[in-house]
Amino acid sequence: MPYEESPPQAARPGLAAWPTARFGPFFLLLLFLFPAGTALAQQQAPELHIEAVRGAGWDEIAPPASGWTPVTLPDSWAARWPGFDGVVWYRLTWDQPAHVAETGLLLHYLNMAGAVSLNGTPIWRDESLIEPLTRAWNSTRYWLLAPPLLREGRNTLLIRVSGLSAYQAGLGPVSLGPPAAMQASYGHERLLRRDLQMLGLAVSAAVSAFFAALWLLRRRETAYGWFALMSVLWLLFGYNQIATSPWPFASSHSWQASNTSLLLLFSVSYAIFALRFCERRMPRLEGFALLVAVAGVLDLWLAGLANLVTHRALWTLVGGLTIIAVNCASLVHAARHRGSPMRSLAPFMALSAVTGAHDLLVFTQVIDSNIYYTTMSSYGLLLGMALTQAGRFVSSLKRIENFNTELIEEVSAAKAELAATLAQQHALELAHARIGERVNLASDLHDGLGGMLVGSIATLERRPEELSASALLAMLKSLRDDLRLIIEATGRHDGACAFGELLAPLRHRTSQLLDANGIDCRWQVSGVETLELPPSQSLDLLRFLQEALTNTLKHSGGRRVDVAVTCAGSDLQLDVRDDGQGFVVADAAKGGGSGLRSLHARARRLGAELRLESRPGATQLALRMPVKTE
Template sequence: MPHQEAALQAGRPFACRGRRFPGLKTWFCKLIGACVLLFAAASAVAQSSPEIHVEAVRGTGWNEAAPPADGWTPVALPDSWAARWPGFDGVVWYRLTWDQPAHAAETGLLLHYLNMAGAVSLNGTPISRDESLVEPLTRAWNSPRYWLLAPPLLREGRNTLLIRVSGLSAYQAGLGPVSLGAPAAVQANYEHERLLRRDLQMLGLAVSAAVSAFFAALWLLRRRETAYGWFALMSVLWLLFGYNQIATSPWPFAGNHSWQASNTSLLLLFSVSYVIFALRFCERRMPRLEGLALLVAVAGVLDLWLAGAENLPTHRALWTLVGGLTIIAVNSASLVHAVRHRGSPMRSLAPFMAVSAATGAHDLLVFTQVIDSNIYYTTMSSYGLLLGMALTQAGRFVSSLKRIENFNTELIEEVNAAKAELAATLAQQHALELAHARIGERVNLASDLHDGLGGMLVGSIATLERRPGELSASALLAMLKSLRDDLRLIIEATGRHDGARTFGELLAPLRHRTSQLLDANGIDCRWQVSNIEALELPPSQSLDLLRFLQEALTNTLKHSGARRVDVTVTCAGAELQLEVRDDGQGFVVADAGKGAGAGLRSLHARARRLGAELRLESRPGATQLALRMPVKTGINEEIQIAIIGNNGRK
């Protein structure tokens, strides 16, 4: 039973022992542990590893099940057969032999990588085989494999490890390093390899997916932040490009040539997005440079898909260099911009872009085989840039949070300042309104004096001028009483009178005085008054109406030369109508509007104040002044109805 369990362990890769998808915590623990144990593991492997002899031979076809008997050539690992067999696509067999010491019961075996698919057997017993060994080949180029070898599969003395590799020369087909030695040391080496080749690559892609979704949502909410939209787009493109590191099949394409054309196309489109993102993040636009970059990318994509399988490797190498150098150029230009401009937002990304530029240069050297390696770091370093964007956003968030925290204080200060400014404005406005009110009162008083006392004085003066010797003391006394009564009208208009008075009661004294004055000056004045006995108006309106009539009659006395004047005052429904008609010489109404005297201006001003309609018509022999003012008669009607109702009940 122990021998069967050991044999079972020897035939099963270590990656299948439930450790294929370690948690995030395990990843970081492995990273730290790998750094600590790396030198110890390398020393232990070197001390306990037997000497391995490696040979290779080219196969004769894609489907052969056994290697050729002759033609074996000694090789050194890692091996890429592009230099030995240029342009060869097919199968190469690798034979590794070593002498196993008798005291070693178990041995760890690590195959760092093989490119692109393969099958492994130990001493004639298969221990591993990829799903597809013919095109479309399984993409196992970045998957390390570990086995724990034990008897009876592992023999004492000579052991032979046979590895069948199916590959394409354009993509560095061959076999990577093979480590053999103490299980603990080889396993630690395997953990390190898997961390670099698979786990960190998957972590980078997962972070890219999350960050691209976050910035896409942020851009949708804030469309004006175009840099976020371009960052989300380039993150998606990088996610698709970086998937090449962990993909195990060329699906959905029919073969690896189409897969590589698609992968390089994604790199070109990513480089264009990276250019535009860097410009937008610096709040700049360069339409010519952006258009040129897009044009180069489109030309590269078309060239890759139209090149054909034979020419694709050369075209792919060219356009990969173009895309990689573009990314390095963007990183370098961003670093220069960050150094020259202290306020540039690119300063927060500068350290991460420097790392990206360094890893990009390293991977280009690996791609061109200047550096003998099979590990690419750009996918792993990509989430450094994502971290930089996250820190930038965190900084902006903290700044906004501080502003929110200080918002109440700032708001209180602004409200207090606004209140003080409003109080000052209101005080100034109140002072202006008070001044305007005083001026208005003075103007109204002047108008009342002009229309009332002024008219009476004009009439009295005219009477004295016509009959200076005929006036007795009683007549002069009557004139003075009329002036007194007119002054009393002005006082009553202030509202400080003892009891309400109808408009008819207020009109009677004015009617009497003006009739006497006009008769004394040879003008026949006839009055027609109706329906105003119960009409009550506010004192200010009553005074304005009386002054309106008084000014109209004064103008007739002073300017018309009339022999007769008719005055009509009537209340019809909800409208009060005042008309003054004379048979004087008349005047041109249009000319009066341009150069109107104080009397006409006063008439128009009172009409506006009363909310009334003023109509003026004049021709020789007939001048008519008409005023139409709406009045509220509801109260009077209700009183009348109530009286009628009471009488009816009686």
């Protein structure tokens, strides 16, 4: 066919005015996927005469002399020679114009392995032309034909194809034309058949690793784990698109059984992923699907070579239809449930359903092609998952930002409430402290000054005529000294003072008071000369003794009282014993007066142990308090 130069763009009216600026990227993509060079090559390509003949054996190195049959490309010999496994020779002849120095030769594909020679000179050969066959079914090849290989006039291209009838053995399209056009077509074919497939496998590997790590960090997100598993299975299944050898298997049949097994397992994991992503569980359906997949895998590997082809076709349909059914069910779920997370994946699943249906039609040879789009459409599902994850991440960030704002507001409110509570608690503590101080002061007045007043009143009542002015003055001075002791102990809260120094005046005053009332008071003091206590503790101890002696004076009716103040080691012990009439301790504990209550309160304040024993003729009050000694 003569070469015709395409007219310039300006010579075609309206072409430049077409909305290229608006849809430019779209048309560039169309031109890239369906290059105009193909049509140009077909216009200028020589007319090919194609014939085929069956070989006599796998080791045949030359075609038979007779039996050639005209065929058209692409050709699958299963319909012409059903069940034939072996070698088929294809002979392509054409007349080469004299003025053409170079021609591009594009071999789209052949199935399964082959060798090519031009005019009797070999130009290419697959590694293995017998089982295990080289898997060249998805590989496109390009050669630049030039003299002396290319002759003026009649040229013969001989292609030897080794294949298996069950796997669409045959020869794909062969194109001849200008080198530039053939090179462009070769780039387009290689992009579809190999580059995009390898890119898909690389993306699948990265995505499966990412979601597997995400699932390991968040085990409750089981959808991520199933997505990682199905990505790995799809990676292994998709490797069929670029594999050039059936390794590690010894034959093409074993490879196909393995590949179909991966498809079955992928379809089950895909179904479970869809359920988990919709936050649903269907144990019976999941168990049934897994059981069917396992049964299919066992059937594929246990079926003999004679039955493998039929069984493989059956289980491939089961796996493919399962994937299409999962996509359709997911689309229905997304349409019925407005808040379903599946809505973000619905467009990509629709694309997967369409490409899956197309590939099943190609597999069953309803569509005359050997290009499968499912592997490439998987990019869409991966993109959908990535967009979904990004959307969840952005949503989580917004929730975190809102949470931070709410947290700041709640913290501010809590701080204000806490400040008010603390202020109220401080006011209560201050009021409690004031009340406590008043109670302590009242107790000190009762135990100290009150006791001295009781003793003085008792003395006046018993012998008023014997009291001289000097005796009354001494009583008043004692009362003054006791009042001074209360004031000093109440007003000082820092530093310690010697307990012995404070005890001596009390001992003197109470002894005089008891003697004046006919009570013999005997003291035993040891180890307190160097004992230093805080003023509040010293006052409580003195008031304890004072109240105990006052109770003896007021209630005991005895004639002798023994007082022992002893500090030994880390214990300070106070004992008060009298020989009075005694009382019932249990009754006193229930309905005792303010004196006993005061004694117990001071013991608790001092952190001391109080023991009270009483019977007729003997009453003992003992206080044991731990002290710190230098």
